[in-house]
Amino acid sequence: MSTKPDPALTLPVVDQAALPCVALLGNPNAGKTSLFNRLTGLRAHTANFPGTTVEHRRARIELGGAPATLIDLPGVYSLEPSSPDEAVAVAVLRGEEARVPRPDALVVVVDSTNLERNLPLVSQALELGLPTIVALNLTDLADRLGVRIDLRKLSQELGCTLVAVSARTGSGIPELQSAITALLAERPVPVSAPHSCACTTCGGCGYTARFHWAEGVTRASVVETSPRAAAMTDALDTLFTHPVIGLGAFALVMTGFFVLVFWVAQFPMAWMDAAFAWAGGWTQQVMPPGVMQSFVADGVIGGVGGMLIFLPQICLLFFALALLEDSGYLSRASLVMDKLMRRVGLPGKAFVPMLSAHACAIPAIMASRVIEDRRDRLVTIMVLPLLTCSARVPVYALMVGLLFPGSPLTQAAVFAGCYALGAAAAFGMAWVFRKTILKGQPRPLVIELPNYRRPSLRDALLVTMDRAWAFIRNAGTTILLICLVMWALATFPRTPESELPSEVQAQVAQLRQQGDDPAAQALIGQAQLERSFAGAIGRFVQPVFDPLGFDWRMSIGVVSSFAAREAIVSSLSVLYGMGDDGADDQPSLLAKMRAARGPGGGPAFNVPTCLSLLVFYVLAMQCLPTQAVTWRETGTWTWPALQLAYMSVLAYVAAWGTHAAASALLGA
Incomplete structure (x- = not known):
């Protein structure tokens, strides 16, 4: 030894x-x-x-x-x-x-x-x-x-x-x-x-x-x-691996899976949302007004809390996936999907990396080493980040929660649609690469089909706890750091009330005469926020994202999320949560965002904007660590640069088209 x-x-x-x-x-x-x-x-x-x-x-x-x-x-x-x-x-x-x-x-x-x-x-x-x-x-x-x-x-x-x-x-x-x-x-x-x-x-x-x-x-x-048991396995495989019935079964299983996730998760999410709202309100009551109160209530509780309320959905997501994998069904699903994958130019062996990409694109890109052919491996690496990873789940959950509160079935349908859009984009871009810069025929899949078995609840729980702890650890480190940076940018420089524009001071004076001091404080907070470093950065980049329906706060959230996709949730929680310290009752994090107003006085998160933001985050790269791994696996910066460029253009154009179409249909 x-x-x-x-x-x-x-x-x-x-x-x-x-x-x-x-x-x-x-x-x-x-x-x-x-x-x-x-x-x-x-x-x-x-x-x-x-x-x-x-x-x-x-x-x-x-x-x-x-x-x-x-x-x-x-x-x-x-x-x-x-x-x-x-x-x-x-x-x-x-x-x-x-x-x-x-x-x-x-x-x-x-x-x-x-x-x-x-x-x-x-x-x-x-x-x-x-x-x-x-x-x-x-x-x-x-x-x-x-x-x-x-x-x-x-x-x-x-x-x-x-x-x-x-x-x-x-x-x-x-x-x-x-x-x-x-x-x-x-x-x-x-x-x-x-x-x-x-x-x-x-x-x-x-x-x-x-x-x-x-x-x-x-x-x-x-x-x-027992030949009877083997006959039953063969009969089930005839259904689950059928080119048409198998695809229908896969779609049905995944739809039911998302419905279950949203229906069960809505209860603990509501409790956690209320708990963080109470914690923010309690902090404002026990701490004197000032920078430290804002740091704790808006920066720490508002930022990290805005992230952790989606933990129940992430836990249920991985728990259900672990059960499906342990049952032996996912191997059948991979066999069905292989036939479709090869038609668009993806190798059969890419299914395993693509499956793991739904947790994180980084290990998925590493797992692509099992693909012997270099062209097959490059095609797989280039499209893997388009598949929905766990970092996108909080963004999806936030948007569908704002769009369809209290409707788990509709939320599940939109959520499943996001997954489907990511997969469709990956297949489409694989076809484009195979027709242009990476021409060639992919190899077919050879996969072992395990026996059907009763999944282990114990193993599924262990997998879920491992993933949950990784999510919490990320929220407690990277996300917390981004939250605090965002809070500092949104807090400083602090503009005294006497230096605010005269029209704002006039509105504040009028509200105070009417006895509406909370509204006056909220107006002061919003005016100070617009004159902070975050406001300046947001106004600078906002013209780029204006065609997508994003205001300056969403724009700076998008920029901040290049370090980690899920950081936008905490960034928006901080930015939209600041400026309402005068309220008697601290609203929940989701309630703050539903009540947020855009430049024209309408809801900041209207239907076209929410759909545009969803599509953008389905398709955008927004993950620098993934770029670093792509560079390491390909040995050159050419492929990660191309990956970032095509995904950014694809996300921007698709989000713009979505916002324009939804606005035209809804008359927004």
């Missing part, structure tokens, strides 16, 4: 380098990560292997009362690497990965419903010479499918310890923990079965020997199968 400590695993009291290390290895869809979650719970953290973009998870666990490190290696099909994930996994298992100790024991996770397909990887793992346990996972699903495995016979064939488990139900987990503890104590060398070929002149017969061995072991160990 390496004696070099891993700084990512710094733990109290125990020397991390001295801890025994156990690695989990397995095919994708074998339930390896679910088993890792079952063994570790919330103690895990995610990081990249040093010098790579390949992610892994690790945690400290207790085995027999002693601590150990558990590493979840990337899902692989072979230890003869043909992808970055496989290369990293092999390097770790051979002790060649920097700052990662070679495992003291190996747990190979096998899908008990697809034994023959998983065993070739087991044969390669046994040849490493590491103490090895085979964890036969998904046993509950195998029972339902009528698959009966002779565990004793299978263990004899493999020559190593075998434990039947179910990561979903927790069955067999104590036995697996005991087996790992015993393995670390004894450290036996596994008996290598006769599944490899000694021939040095033939590169293909080794593969053939492994699969023949796996086929023989499966025949000897599987004692009963």
Whole structure:
């Protein structure tokens, strides 16, 4: 074992380098990560292997009362690497990965419903010479499918310890923990079965020997199968992978998914909105008027609160997606979408990066490394940022909340339309690139279809909590910093009331004579805001965005969001929330924006403007970190510059057309 400590695993009291290390290895869809979650719970953290973009998870666990490190290696099909994930996994298992100790024991996770397909990887793992346990996972699903495995016979064939488990139900987990503890104590060398070929002149017969061995072991160990279960799977696949019915099913599933997200999320969002409004009002009551009161109420509470009220929707979004993926349905959806993707010039292997782009474009661009052909990979990288990432969700939620309050069904339809527009734009631009600067034919998709299974609520909750914490961490760092900068720009320089224009002073005096002091204070606040640094910047850039229906506050929000898309929500919360300190009751953040008035006295967020802003954020780049990753993956600034240029033009033209069309239809 390496004696070099891993700084990512710094733990109290125990020397991390001295801890025994156990690695989990397995095919994708074998339930390896679910088993890792079952063994570790919330103690895990995610990081990249040093010098790579390949992610892994690790945690400290207790085995027999002693601590150990558990590493979840990337899902692989072979230890003869043909992808970055496989290369990293092999390097770790051979002790060649920097700052990662070679495992003291190996747990190979096998899908008990697809034994023959998983065993070739087991044969390669046994040849490493590491103490090895085979964890036969998904046993509950195998029972339902009528698959009966002779565990004793299978263990004899493999020559190593075998434990039947179910990561979903927790069955067999104590036995697996005991087996790992015993393995670390004894450290036996596994008996290598006769599944490899000694021939040095033939590169293909080794593969053939492994699969023949796996086929023989499966025949000897599987004692009963149910053709009825297989027939049901085939019948469902006939529907879900049909070129027409499958697309309809996908559209129906996603529509229901968005309706559920909006209907459930509206209640906690309303509570959080009211809570932040109360916190802002309470701050104004207990703190004396002045800069510090505005800093806390408008800068911190108003900015961060305007972001966090969308946390319920983001949690529900990832929870539902995790359930769909765990059920096996998303693999069928990818097969259906592949046929459409290849028609517009996208490679089949682009579906996995495109799916992950709905969380964030940065790991999606990194994941495009699985695409071997350079032209296919460039097309994929160029269109990935058009797909809706989680950073856009708060912007969508804000606009549809302003447009259709109290109508979850309509909100869900518009929300789904935003996702559809992003996907359509990605497909359209892929077709354009294939017809112009990146000509060529994409390769078809070869994908494994896992068995249908009951999704794990526990795993879905763990995924949701991980994503939620990442969102909160972002709101507490980058977004908070942007909020405070925006508050400072909107606060300084402070123009005394006596130096405001004479017409404003006259209106203030008239309101005070009428006894409407809150309205007078609001008028003073708005006049001071327009004369701040933010007002000057907003008026400078506003002519550019005026054709889109944006006033100066929206314009400066757009500019501020180039660092992070979701920053516009907090920026607008700060800008539209300032200037109403004289109100007796602090309105909610959404109520402030609904009440905001534009230059002509009408609602600032009318229907054409909201639709224009939605379309703009569906299509605009607005993410500098994504540009940096595009540069790193392509090795030149040419592609990120082209990416920024075409997305900005596309967003501007589409938003202008949307605003013009909506204004004409509504007479606005």
